[in-house]
Amino acid sequence: MKDRMLVYLTVEYSNGRDQILVGKSLQLLLQTVGRNGGKAQQLATSADGIPFKLTNALDIDTNTGMIYFTDSSKTFQRRQILFSAITFDRSGRLLKYDPRTKEVSVMYKGLAFPNGVALSKDHSFLLVAESIKMRILKFKVQDGGKGYVPEQLVQLSRIPDNIKSNEKGEFWVALNTGRESIQTDWLGFSIDPIGVKYDQDGKVLKQLDGNGGLTFNSVSEILEFNGTLYLGSVVKPYLGIFYA
Known part of the structure; x- marks a missing residue:
């Protein structure tokens, strides 16, 4: 029965289009559901003739309706x-x-396990978390042409998961693993980031510290809404709330 289990790795609401986009990692497809629920409509199951294997994160351009999403591997599924x-x-x-x-x-x-994806406020670029290489890449939305290479925006010391933008156009990156090796700064204080907020140029604006505790292990996503941070995990049973 495990092969039939559904794992929803991403859910996004398309404001103004009255639809909810769903990425299922084990059903290997992209679906849309009306705002009032109902039966899901299948949008796609493959690209360039290659079936999706691990659809992961997505973001929506509310001007055009374009959906940007990651298929983390052509070989391995979520459990692998x-x-x-x-x-x-x-x-x-x-x-x-x-x-x-x-x-x-x-x-x-x-890409080496592309994970979170977030569209910029001006709709000109995308940030993508490349988890295995522990970095954030910056892609132009417009076709860069043959031989195009994305910009490396940030190199991290922990594995990034989802990326979410806030209303100011800043980006929260959830750091999913690596808490077993907590570092200390020059004053002896622990450095235990579970999430980092960046501007569009990769400058650190804020760091969320786990303080060495076990509560927020495996943070998969950080969503900022009206000054409050909501934390979730794909493997742990918690919803975390931080008040700014």
Whole structure:
């Protein structure tokens, strides 16, 4: 029965379009649901003739309806993430679904477990967490042409998971693992980041400290709304709330 279990790795509401976009990692598809619920409508199951294997995160351009999402691996599914890491799998893809043509195109391939994805406030670029390489990449929304290489915005010391933008156009990156090796600064205080907020140029604006505690292990996502931070995990049973 495990192969039939549904794992929802991302859910996004498209404001103004009255739809909820859902990425399912074990059903290997992208779906949409009306704001009042009902039966899900399948949007896509493959790109360039290659079926999705591990659809992960998505973001929506509310001006065009374009959906940007990641397929973390062409080889491994959600339950096989460890194998993806130890083999340094680089079959992940950044994809784009066009609601007008109802087609999926490949924006970039050869990524080492692309994870979170977030669109900039001006809709000109995307940030993508490349988890295995522990870095954040910056992609132009417009086609960069043949041989295009994305900019490395940030190199991290812990594995990034989801990325969420706030109303100011800043980005929260959840740091999922690495808390077993907590560092100290020059004054002897612990450095235990479970999330970092960046501006569009990769400058650190704020760091959320786990303080060495066990409560917020495996933080998968940080969402900022009206000055409050909401933390979630794909493997731990908690919802964390921080008041700024």
